[in-house]
Amino acid sequence: MAETARRQGGGRPLPPPPRGVNQQPPRPKPEPVDREKTCPLLLRVFTKTGGHHSREDYAVRGKEPKDEVQIYTWKDANLRELTDLVKEVSVAARRRNARLSFAFVYPDKNGRFIVREVGQTMSYPNRKQPDDSKTLSDLGFEIGDYLDVAIY
Secondary structure (H helix, E strand, O other): HHHEEEEOOOOEEOOOEEEOOOOOOOOOOOOOOOOOOOOOEEEEEEEEEEOOOOOHHHHOOOOOOEEEEEEEEEOOEEEEHHHHHHHHHHHHHHHOOOOOEEEEEEEEOOOOEEEEEEEEEOOOOOOOOOOOOOOOOOOOOOOOOOEEEEOO
């Protein structure tokens, strides 16, 4: 039996680590962006009522879905801010009970697009939602990714 699997003196294997214990060190919290000094990035946002666009909708470069909104923002923008920006251009997002689901769209290592859901907000929350304060950076956004917003 391997040395690492033996307990000192007992000869029995070590028990597995407790469930729920994070084995990786936590990622450091990114520094807040100085929005006065940092140039914003262009975020291409595609909205759709009733669900997310499919990965095939993004398959051909230059033929992305037509319902595009271009937003200049920073990586520290949170989903609540993005919800308010989408509400400015989408009538469906302004409904009192509208729910917005956010997904990143990016190519995999083979060049095929992936649509990965990252969070949800309510158009007019009556209380703070868990995903409201998540930032693009927290969610793993990389410059060049698209944002797909499903409005329910």
